[in-house]
Each structure stands twice: as C-alpha cells, then as structure tokens.
Amino acid sequence: MNAEPSGFRAGFACFVGRPNVGKSTLMNALVGTKVAITSSKPQTTRRAIRGIVHRPDAQLVIVDTPGFHRPRTLLGERLDSLVLSTLTEVDVIGFCVPANEPIGKGDRFIAEKLAAVKKTPVVAVVTKCDLATREQIAHQLLAVSALAEFAEIVPVSGQSGEQLDILADVLIKRLPESPPLYAGGELTDEPEQVLVAELIREAALEGVRDELPHSIAVMVEEMNPREGRDDLLDVYAHMFVERQSQKAIVIGPGGARLKDVGTRARQQIEALLGTRVYLDLRVKVAKEWQRDPKQLRRLGFYD
Ligand SMILES: Nc1nc2c(ncn2[C@@H]2O[C@H](COP(=O)(O)OP(=O)(O)OP(=O)(O)O)[C@@H](O)[C@H]2O)c(=O)[nH]1
Incomplete structure (x- = not known):
C-alpha cells in the first residue's frame, strides 16, 4: 500500500x-x-x-x-x-x-x-x-x-x-509532484559533525564579533561514544584562527574564555543530540586560512 x-x-x-x-x-x-x-x-x-x-x-x-x-x-x-x-x-x-x-x-x-x-x-x-x-x-x-x-x-x-x-x-x-525525498521525522541531512562544528563556532563568536567574525573555523575531528558507556559522547574538535594574536583572544586570560565557550557549546550539543557530551576543544593557528585553497578544502569549503 x-x-x-x-x-x-x-x-x-x-x-x-x-x-x-x-x-x-x-x-x-x-x-x-x-x-x-x-x-x-x-x-x-x-x-x-x-x-x-x-x-x-x-x-x-x-x-x-x-x-x-x-x-x-x-x-x-x-x-x-x-x-x-x-x-x-x-x-x-x-x-x-x-x-x-x-x-x-x-x-x-x-x-x-x-x-x-x-x-x-x-x-x-x-x-x-x-x-x-x-x-x-x-x-x-x-x-x-x-x-x-x-x-x-x-x-x-x-x-x-x-x-x-x-x-x-x-x-x-511550486514543488514538483514527487514521493518524499527523506524518511519521515528526519529534520536535517547535515552530518551531525557539521552541526556540532557550527554550534561550537556560534559559541566562539559570541562576544568577539568585532575582532574576528570571519577568522574562526571549527572542525570536528572525532565523535565517538565513550567505551563501555552508552550515555556519554566524546567530541574532539579544533578551532582554527588565522593568527597567533587571535589565538590569545579566543583563549582569554588564563584560558577563561575558551573554557566558557566550551561549556556553552557542550550544552548546545547535548541539547541537539540528547546525550551527555565530553568536549575536547583545541585552538590552532592556520595562517590565512581564508585565502588558502588547501586549507579551505580541509575545512569543508569545496570548489
Ligand atoms: N523581531 C524579529 N527579529 C528577527 C526576526 N527574524 C530575525 N530576527 C533577528 O535578526 C537578526 C538576524 O537574523 P538571522 O536569522 O541570523 O539573519 P540571516 O539573514 O540568516 O543572517 P546571515 O546569516 O548573516 O545572512 C537576529 O538577531 C534575529 O534574532 C523576526 O521575524 N522578528
């Protein structure tokens, strides 16, 4: 039927x-x-x-x-x-x-x-x-x-x-007559890692909009359930900035800012995925990533 x-x-x-x-x-x-x-x-x-x-x-x-x-x-x-x-x-x-x-x-x-x-x-x-x-x-x-x-x-x-x-x-x-393109209930076909990276980037942008709005990119390197636990997800992510000076801004005095970003991002990810999350977030300098085709590809901006 x-x-x-x-x-x-x-x-x-x-x-x-x-x-x-x-x-x-x-x-x-x-x-x-x-x-x-x-x-x-x-x-x-x-x-x-x-x-x-x-x-x-x-x-x-x-x-x-x-x-x-x-x-x-x-x-x-x-x-x-x-x-x-x-x-x-x-x-x-x-x-x-x-x-x-x-x-x-x-x-x-x-x-x-x-x-x-x-x-x-x-x-x-x-x-x-x-x-x-x-x-x-x-x-x-x-x-x-x-x-x-x-x-x-x-x-x-x-x-x-x-x-x-x-x-x-x-x-x-204005849509053509067609059977459904996605299974019922599914809300997005973005890979979860991309959504998680976007949530981290959003948290990182809060409060530094004037200093580096376009200089932050986030990549989730790994996302795995913790071994022996079905209620905890380990997320390993890198936040890329373009210069050493930006790294200092993102990390904040004594690491306070990064810690705060991590906490807010983790809460958002937990709400999105409905599981507890351990977030390992590291800041890296990728020089001039916005102008470098290789780095852009690495961060998911394809030609
Ligand atoms: N009062 C009100 N504010 C809105 C409405 N839609 C968006 N905003 C606000 O307008 C701002 C921009 O909204 P976004 O949805 O991010 O706009 P956007 O067009 O996607 O922006 P870009 O991603 O920069 O292209 C945010 O502060 C929103 O809260 C609305 O219908 N009513």
Whole structure:
C-alpha cells in the first residue's frame, strides 16, 4: 500500500537576501527546530544547511544559503559561487527583505542576480513583520513589488510565527509532484559533525564579533561514544584562527574564555543530540586560512 496521497509534492527551496534579514530564523521557524545558526552578526551562515518541513501532503527541503556579498577574499568568492549554484538547483527561491528597513542597494543587487536565474520561480518574503506597523508593511509590499516580477509576495515573522503556514503553502505549490525525498521525522541531512562544528563556532563568536567574525573555523575531528558507556559522547574538535594574536583572544586570560565557550557549546550539543557530551576543544593557528585553497578544502569549503 502506498502511504502518500496522490498529488504529494516534494522538492527544494532556498532563502536568499542580504545579511541579517532573518533567513536563518525563518528557516528554523519553518522547520521547528534549531538547525542553522542564528546570530546578531551578519554573514554567520556559511554552509548550505538543510531543514525539512514534513507535511501529510508535502515535503519541503530548505537549503539555507549564505548571503550574497561582494567578494574580497577567496572565501567570499566561494560563498558567492555556492549561492549561485544553489539557486539553479532548487525548485523555488524565497527572496527575503525585512519589513522594517527601506529597500537598499544590497536588496537591488540580489534582485538583479535573481532576475538572471530564469528557470526558478522567486517568491518575495517580507520578513520581521513583528517589527513594523501595518502601514510600513503595506508600503514595503508595494516597494518590493516594484523591485522585480515575483511569483508571489508574502509578509511573515520568523519570530512570532505569523503567516509561516501561508509561506509554506506558497512554496509547496511550486514543488514538483514527487514521493518524499527523506524518511519521515528526519529534520536535517547535515552530518551531525557539521552541526556540532557550527554550534561550537556560534559559541566562539559570541562576544568577539568585532575582532574576528570571519577568522574562526571549527572542525570536528572525532565523535565517538565513550567505551563501555552508552550515555556519554566524546567530541574532539579544533578551532582554527588565522593568527597567533587571535589565538590569545579566543583563549582569554588564563584560558577563561575558551573554557566558557566550551561549556556553552557542550550544552548546545547535548541539547541537539540528547546525550551527555565530553568536549575536547583545541585552538590552532592556520595562517590565512581564508585565502588558502588547501586549507579551505580541509575545512569543508569545496570548489
Ligand atoms: N523581531 C524579529 N527579529 C528577527 C526576526 N527574524 C530575525 N530576527 C533577528 O535578526 C537578526 C538576524 O537574523 P538571522 O536569522 O541570523 O539573519 P540571516 O539573514 O540568516 O543572517 P546571515 O546569516 O548573516 O545572512 C537576529 O538577531 C534575529 O534574532 C523576526 O521575524 N522578528
């Protein structure tokens, strides 16, 4: 017996928009669990992290792309090519513009890029509506519709959850008829090690945003259940910085900062995986890793 009703839809969506417009928050709210990394600092999302919305009639796989930005380093270029290749591979794109800020150069820059991706429908998403008045929202809807041709425009709030069901409907309408792509209940297909590395990076970024927001990379070297114990996971991770001076900042006086980062990251990992965790976190200097193709590959940023 086939469990899926006929007309079941499944496919991929991604959200694009300039930094800080609420893409990660939106995806987390749609999926209903913390998968991507949110932070008040711009451009913290570096990887295409997927969350999956499971519904009786559909399965929506969300690929969270990093924000577009003008490339200055090799890392920047790679981020942009990642964004462009993602756009041609999905079934629908959500273009995010916040309700509470005027449309600017950055939004236009992205709208132009999207206009060039002809084969994928683009739904405009006006985000953070909880921060705007009704008049502001109405004004923004008009301004967005003047920006380009969109399949639809939906105002939402990732924070309050308002209109998220409508956004899901609108996106799902654009997916092809297909059986489910992932087993029921599964929320993400990111390897656990990548999610764990992202949680550590998020903890490490707290409080040092101005000093080294883009200079931290984290790699989980090993993740194993402790021998003879089924309630404890050993996690060995390296945090890479670019210079010796940054290492000192990350470690803090007498190691206090690193200890604090380790404690906060461990609590997040325990919450994610539902098990107790022993975290061994070491800081290493990988000189100029953002500009070195070999190091970038090692840290998971492929060509
Ligand atoms: N009030 C309110 N704040 C929001 C909403 N969505 C996001 N924010 C806040 O806006 C900031 C940026 O949100 P993110 O979800 O990290 O934005 P992003 O677009 O993924 O950012 P990048 O990863 O830099 O591209 C965070 O401080 C969020 O808490 C919303 O709907 N309402």
